[in-house]
Amino acid sequence: MGEGVTGRERLARAALTRVIEPGDEHGGRWLRELGAVEVLRRLTSVPCEEGALTGASEQRIQGFRIRAVKAEPERDLAAVEAVGGRFVVPGDPEWPTQLDDLGDGRPVGLWVRGRPDLRRWALRSVAVVGARACTPYGAHMAATLASGLAERGWVVVSGAAFGVDGAAHRGTLAVGGATVAVLACGVDVAYPRGHAELLERVAQQGLVIGELPPGAHPTPSRFILRNRVIAALTRGTVVVEAEYRSGSLVTARAAQQLGRFTMGVPGPATSGLSAGVHELLRGEAVLVTDAAEVAELVGDIGDLAPPRRGPVLPRDLLDPASARVLEALPARGRSATGSDIARDAGVTVDEALGRLYELHSLGFVERHGEDWQLTTGAIRRPNARRGGT
Known part of the structure; x- marks a missing residue:
């Protein structure tokens, strides 16, 4: 438990993860101005205090109140503890302070499974993301990049989806590396179901984290909002295959807005799965082809990739x-x-x-x-x- 984080504050934030949707800036502002305990009190007070919370419509606040009354934070904290997890909040020593760059859109808290310290791991992490319906080339590049980064001591962060995400996690696990899966659901929910075994391996060898409380299921909007956490948590984001309308491009653009490094792996010009990556590369993203080039960009001074040249004849x-x-x-x-x-x-x-x-x-x-x-x-x-x- 962190200094300055009271039991009441932690309990209130746990409850509010069932009330405030990820990335909701109105809720974030209330938390910043009033604190979690007071926000929860105003949402559960009977009778309702008129004008207790400003900036959102009355209809929306009523929806928050319905959720707040039903929240059972003690039960959620017990549920995450039962799967070997914990709830980390701003002010905890384990809280990754780079998430504060999200301003009022930062997470209310993070539900975490796994033994390693999230803050320490996040300090030296890179996101590897991309298409779900990736090609064999995309899967190969994701796994190769991830394993190469892991062997260089980097933590590989991804979203545990099919395709590139899964390949990145597996590539890291294969070399005994460190990997973090950021979910758009509860950390005790295996989603996608086909990755149940993979998520269990990640939880045993690395970390599984999410903003939503135990048992919560994903929605399309939660997937998109989850990507801002991946971008903020890491030093840079590598996109391996992405169409023009790809969630991984949301991660890359969020990384750019936050001042993080954005990288792309090139592919065939004839492939629609490379079109989004190539569009990034036409902008501010940097072209990378292996782990050494990624590490050179996001790493310390002197961490240079070897010079590239053809064979000496x-x-x-x-x-x-x-x-x-x-x-x-x-x-x-x-x-x-x-x-x-x-x-x-x-x-x-x-x-x-x-x-x-x-x-x-x-x-x-x-x-x-x-x-x-x-x-x-x-x-x-x-x-x-x-x-x-």
């Missing part, structure tokens, strides 16, 4: 003069005299012959009487002059 190691002489030899197995080669290379005959003997010892050329020609291996090697790279 034997001819790349030649000095400029020898390379120039080699380039002067004709292609397709034809031969030339030393003087012809010297002329085309722009060197003296003596220098050309000296370089040719050196190239002969390295296996690039062979001699036929007074003529020289490329060896079969040298002809097959890429050559910029003859259209290679």
Whole structure:
């Protein structure tokens, strides 16, 4: 329990998770101005205090009052404790203070399953999100990115949905890494049902968290609002496959608004599942292709990805003069005299012959009487002059 968080405050916030929908800024303002205990008192007072809560319609406040009267916070706290969980609120040592960047839209509190400390994990975390109906390429990239980040000591955060989310969690678990599943329902609810076993593994090895109390079920709007928590909790968000109308793009845009890093994994230009990612990349998002590039962006100074280049070929190691002489030899197995080669290379005959003997010892050329020609291996090697790279 955190210093400054009283038992009454915690109990009131637990009750209000059944009353105020995630992201409701009117409720957030009431909490900021009045405190949870007073907000709950005004919602449950009989008779109703006129004008007790401002900014929302009377009809909406009546809906809040109906929910508040039915709330049983002691029962919810016991239910989360029964599954090895807890309820974390602002002011607790475990509360991730980066969620405060959401302003009045921050969570009332977080229901948490799992042993690790949420605040410590969130300080070094990256979100990996994307399409539910992803391609094999998307699943592969999500799992590879997640496992690579986990091996570098990063916590992988996602939403436990089918597709990219599930692949990210599994990729992390496969290497014994740290992962957090942010749900749009109660932390004791297996949703989607097909991920019941996966969620159990995440709860045992990592953390399962959510804003909604035990037993609460998801709705379309709760999925969308859940994404702001994923964005705020992490240092950056990586999107792996997304159509133009994708919930993962909501996460990415929320990350941008919060000043977090936004990254995208490119895909085929012909794939509708890459269209949303490519649109992000046309804006402020950064293109990434592996965990090293993600870590370079979100990590500490000096945490650089290795330089990218093609394979080093034997001819790349030649000095400029020898390379120039080699380039002067004709292609397709034809031969030339030393003087012809010297002329085309722009060197003296003596220098050309000296370089040719050196190239002969390295296996690039062979001699036929007074003529020289490329060896079969040298002809097959890429050559910029003859259209290679």
